[in-house]
Amino acid sequence: MPHGPRWLYERIRNGGFKLTLPRQLILDMLNKTRHHLSADEIYIFLRRRYPQIGLTTVYRTLEMLARLGLINKFDFGDGRFRYELKGEGEHHHHLICRKCGKVIDYRDFLDEETGLIKKIEKRLSEKYGFEIESHQLRFYGMCKDCKERRRL
Numbered sequence: 001m002p003h004g005p006r007w008l009y010e011r012i013r014n015g016g017f018k019l020t021l022p023r024q025l026i027l028d029m030l031n032k033t034r035h036h037l038s039a040d041e042i043y044i045f046l047r048r049r050y051p052q053i054g055l056t057t058v059y060r061t062l063e064m065l066a067r068l069g070l071i072n073k074f075d076f077g078d079g080r081f082r083y084e085l086k087g088e089g090e091h092h093h094h095l096i097c098r099k100c101g102k103v104i105d106y107r108d109f110l111d112e113e114t115g116l117i118k119k120i121e122k123r124l125s126e127k128y129g130f131e132i133e134s135h136q137l138r139f140y141g142m143c144k145d146c147k148e149r150r151r152l
Helices: 006-014 021-032 039-049 055-067 110-128 144-151
Strands: 071-075 081-085 093-097 103-106 138-141
Touching: 006 021, 021 039, 021 055, 021 081, 039 055, 039 081, 055 071, 055 081
Parallel strands: 093 138
Antiparallel strands: 071 081, 093 103
């Protein structure tokens, strides 16, 4: 039986859902990786260990976990949603390589960004009467490896 973070399991139960084995397996997998995984990648990996799991179950579980606020769902422009487990105090942003698709999490400059973003959020909220709940900041470009390969 998987042993993921108990607080995640409690949030599922408190959200009115049963804690099924497929849900535990998906949470445990997201808890153990630092990668931004697609539903297909999760399915392929879990299917090796748990052949009974279905792709529909993976998609539904990911949607449920996102609605409960337990995971982040990202669209990095590669045609697939990617998922990562939310962590307490783990706010970060992303650098996305348009050439190879590599996603780099960064936490540098968060204090400076936070001040600027809060100022922008305040102005947007006042101007449009919009209550902002969250944001995502992404920078697109070319990673160091792709730049070096291009020079060769």
